[in-house]
Amino acid sequence: MKIAVIYGSDTGNTERVAYLIQSGLGQDIVDLYDVYAIDSTIFSQYDVFIFGVPTWYDGQLQSDWELMVKKMNTTCLNQRIVAVFGLGDQENWGRYFVDAMGTLARKALACGAILVGKWPTFGYHFEQSQSLIEENYFYGLALDEDQQPELTAERVSIWINQLSAEFVNLGIHFSVIKNVA
Known part of the structure; x- marks a missing residue:
């Protein structure tokens, strides 16, 4: 069994995080795809699946994801495991911090996906977000390459370990999974 990491990236930041995730989980089990292609x-x-999406302007999906979301339906993700990560700018766009991740997560859930990988809001400073699954949790990994790029690698590493444990709890085992410290 393999994992598909699907990302949309205009500036390269989301793509770079997708490669970090692939490296952390292992290239043998992760296939990377640009949603555009x-x-x-x-x-x-x-x-x-692991979906990666940046938030643009006032909470918008990255344009390639916007097109893909229109094509997603209940047959495509029903009973599939989905984790999401999102990039945003909590200082300059704090009213819309990682909103696109919430949009994508809700669409996956509406299509019957089993969502994993929720992430705590501790350490972030934003006004509001459409990516909150609970008061203190995002739907998935929230990253800020504009204000907190120095925290990205550590957050990705912790999230990968969390996802690995959640996969095992769901009975999903991969033959080659790296031990991420």
Whole structure:
């Protein structure tokens, strides 16, 4: 079994994080895809997905993800495992911090996905976010390459360990998974 990491990236930041995730989980089990270069048939090829999306302007999805979300339906993600990570700027766009991640997570849930990887809000300073699953948790890993780039690698590493444990709890085992410290 393999994991598909699907990301949209205009500036390269989300792509770079996708590669960090691939490196942390292991290239043998993670296939990377730019959402721009794929179509919705990808959803029939994997049981586990990690979606990466930056938030643009006042909470908008990255343009390539916007197109893909329109094609997603209940048959494509039903009972598939999905984790999400999002990038945003909590200082300059604090009213919309990682909103696109919330949009993508809610769409996955509406399509029948099993969402994993919620992430605590501790250490972030934002006004509001459409990515809150609970008062103190985001739907997935929130990253800020504008204000806190020095925390990205550590946050990704911790999240990978968390995801690995959640996969095991769901009965999903990968033959090659790196031990991420």
